[in-house]
Amino acid sequence: MKKAKFVVVAAMALVFLTTGFGFAQTQAQVKEWRVPFLNCLTGAIASIGEYLQWGAERAALEINQAGGIKGKPVKVIGVDTALDPQKGSVEMARIVEEGTLVAMGPVPEPVIMAAMPIAVENGMASVTATTSYEYAVKFFPWTVSWFPPTEQRLGELVAAWAGLHPDMKSVIQFVEPYGPWPGMAEAHVKGLTSVGVKVMPKVDVPSDAVTFGPLVVKALEQKPDGIVFVCNAEKIAKIIRELKSRGWTKMDRLLVFSSGDAPELYATGGADINGVEIYNYINPNLDTPRWNAFKEAYMKAHNGNQPPSLSTNYYDALYMIKRSIESTAVTGDPKKFKEERKMIAEYMANMKDFHGIMFNWDMKNGVPTNKPTFIFSIQEGKKKLVKEVKP
């Protein structure tokens, strides 16, 4: 009996020792976790860069107030790329050489293309949370896609929108040739035709367009029942105003794509965009303590303005990094950078049940599998939920 007791005690001691030893191995070896964020803090889209940065820093604040990551504080370091591939590439090179474990960004696409190959070559994950799947996938496994493949997801989404308006038989698109936008327009075509809606030849919106009358006339000549906008937010607002001035009344047959969901749409469109429908990946009408706190803090810091749709992306990205570090044996030890960078990338790519600020989702091979999308109606600058489209 005594012998049996001794064996049990010895086994328990062994378990304690090994788990204790294992635990000690995963203790943070850093004073603070530094996460560089290659962002456009100056230049033409600095206003977007500002709220992306705000979201990331808000997450850092919350994480630090809750005890940090593995007991150490996290610091988001804004690295300005100024929309310049030249600057972005040198900054990324500096980041990978400084022994950074994981980074966020770059923003936007031209800088991603110049700088991400450096991260890939050096085996460091950098979360590009604002670009489309088609850009992110080129840099797998050293980034994750924030969105599912465009064709699949947007096809389902616009088909659901068409289902809301069964009498809508023909649709035309305004498309601006920028980055992934023409690809998104193609996805809309496939989705709409799959439910029997005729898609007319698109109207190209030049990037430097300042007047939209001729473009609107060209679209109206084809007598469409509905219109989808795949262009810059400010341009969308101006085109809608032109449409209204030329007698367009069915506002719910106008659908704005997700990248058009930016402050410029509401500021320029004003009351003229009331009733217009818009799709996006987040639902600002959500009523949870976490989202309400985020919204309140954002509005306080931004003169009462509502958080724009991308403001949560890098907030969630930092939480994703936190979970990756806490769920793996990552310590921040410079001697183990290579394997720890890989651990983070691998964990993020297949993270299950991630608790984002809006909803929980799973990742599979770097792609989110179950993020919902939402169709809203714009009323007095606010979005009213019309339909949630689940994959």
Place this chain on the structure above:
Amino acid sequence: MSLALYYYLSITAVNILMSWALYVPYRMAHLHFITVANMAISGYTAGYLVMALNVPFSLALAIGFLLGGVIGYLVSLFIGDAPTFAVVIVGFTFIYITRTVIENMPSVGGTMGMFGLPNIGGSPSVHRFVILGILYGLVVLVGFLIHRFDHCSLGRAASAVFVDKDLAVSLGIDIRKLGILLQTFSCTLAGGCGVLYGFIYRSFHLDFFTFHLVGITMTIIFVGGYSTMWGTVLAAPLLYGIPLLFPPEIASWRIVIYGALLILVLVLKPEGFITRRSVYCVEGFLSRAQKKLNNS
């Protein structure tokens, strides 16, 4: 060599070469912005050749130079002796046309861009070594050619055209032929730079070739000094390098600092930091030093 230093050096070399591509036709008052379009055309063509047709990089680079030269030559047949403003308009128009054509070509990635250009020599370190070698070899070669040009009758002819076209014609200078020569040289250089620029990043995106690049090269030339090639050699590394050294706290003031610097230079030294007079002074000093050495 550190990775950051590699990117700094390689991009600086491209900026020097592209500023020279602008400097050469500006010797006869032509602001030839078509060079940016040349970069894009040759770059994307070389990228396509390497990615889709497995053409070796060296051949693709040669084709890039050649394509730049051919386009430059054909365009210069029409604007070789055109006034400055007309040359500027043609350059801008070409940038727009090139962008639109590339945007509508799915074979080169369209609006998405071209990803995953291969490493030259099969490994990243060989790739970096080759790119840097070619770029700085070009800087030396092109610098030598421009130096010779500045000191020969062609350079003096270009200076005469810059000051007064009528005077130049009265001196027997064929302005059109000179324009064709300088514009073709400039476009050839830009074509090669476009290929190398894309291979530095190992990708192409239309926004690599925007007016932003015009802004960078113009600032380099006018701050460094537009009357001599040496201004570019001084300004390119400084203007590109200084902002990288800014601490994050003042990085967002970069544009203000740039602007203030440009205004200061234009007010205090309108010809830029390095003028032809200062080059002559240095050359005189060096030649006297050489003589002294020889005598002793």
